[in-house]
Amino acid sequence: xxxxxxxxxxxxxxxxxxxxxxxxxxxxxxxxxxxxxxxxxxxxxxxxxxxxxxxxxxxxxxxxxxxxxxxxxxxxxxxxxxxxxxxxxxxxxxxxxxxxxxxxxxxxxxxxxxxxxxxxxxxxxxxxxxxxxxxxxxxxxxxxxxxxxxxxxxxxxxxxxxxxxxxxxxxxxxxxxxxxxxxxxxxxxxxxxxxxxxxxxxxxxxxxxxxxxxxxxxxxxxxxxxxxxxxxxxxxxxxxxxxxxxxxxxxxxxxxxxxxxxxxxxxxxxxxxxxxxxxxxxxxxxxxxxxxxxxxxxxxxxxxxxxxxxxxxxxxxxxxxxxxxxxxxxx
Numbered sequence: 478x479x480x481x482x483x484x485x486x487x488x489x490x491x492x493x494x495x496x497x498x499x500x501x502x503x504x505x506x507x508x509x510x511x512x513x514x515x516x517x518x519x520x521x522x523x524x525x526x527x528x529x530x531x532x533x534x535x536x537x538x539x540x541x542x543x544x545x546x547x548x549x550x551x552x553x554x555x556x557x558x559x560x561x562x563x564x565x566x567x568x569x570x571x572x573x574x575x576x577x578x579x580x581x582x583x584x585x586x587x588x589x590x591x592x593x594x595x596x597x598x599x600x601x602x603x604x605x606x607x608x609x610x611x612x613x614x615x616x617x618x619x620x621x622x623x624x625x626x627x628x629x630x631x632x633x634x635x636x637x638x639x640x641x642x643x644x645x646x647x648x649x650x651x652x653x654x655x656x657x658x659x660x661x662x663x664x665x666x667x668x669x670x671x672x673x674x675x676x677x678x679x680x681x682x683x684x685x686x687x688x689x690x691x692x693x694x695x696x697x698x699x700x701x702x703x704x705x706x707x708x709x710x711x712x713x714x715x716x717x718x719x720x721x722x723x724x725x726x727x728x729x730x731x732x733x734x735x736x737x738x739x740x741x742x743x744x745x746x747x748x749x750x751x752x753x754x755x756x757x758x759x760x761x762x763x764x765x766x767x768x769x770x771x772x773x774x775x776x777x778x779x780x781x782x783x784x785x786x787x788x789x790x791x792x793x794x795x796x797x798x799x800x801x802x803x804x805x806x807x808x
Contacts, residue, residue, distance in 0.1 A: 516530055548566070559579040
């Protein structure tokens, strides 16, 4: 599913003030889930996962700072080897609740109640479907949805830095999503300047059905080494024309690529290189060279679908982007 956005109009000053407030108070909550040694939170292929590290059926953790009026609680449960977490922080400035069910179904809500009591931020990640960010104030509301967290961070940097990243900082102290997103964008630009490996991937996929067993084994090993670069071509890997042998071997490769370690910019860039919605915001990059590169990439990914002038004015580029996005979302 593609990226979609419901407009939200508010004063820039209000947005910056609220974002600053969220970020500053969010730092106070960092240590709590980090100290729960029986669990681990990871962002894997752009989705938040809770991983059990202690084999405890249920656990409870409580931290209180009476002087500052802060109470934090963490409750966990394991069912069918899948971890669920309920975390809450009660603070004079805000109330924060995090619910992660069965390891990957996430609902994260922050309600400000002192400085800006009308601001409510909610992040949802279903088991299947788009990740969603909703910001509600007394005047307006904004709703963003995209396939993964990385799509949200790349396509809506201003809003996610003000609202979403501060929420994630309150769950884990070591993600540094701002730096990782910047690195991811740089790697995508670098990869866009390199030759397209699609032809080689096609040859290896065909070779998975070769008459000789050794040739089939060699192709499978090569695709495993290619890793997430190979996964960037879902049209090749899910084609109805694949033989049973090819499907079995490709399924084995996918299982081998299943990971329980956090995303790195290199892994994500390899995986998302041929996602047209990732390149869309780069059409409005400040550098003309990057805009031209993004346009070339989109012409490769979606021939005859992209009508865009990278040398146009900022206002005209924005108008073209809105038109492109609306076109793609209706297909």
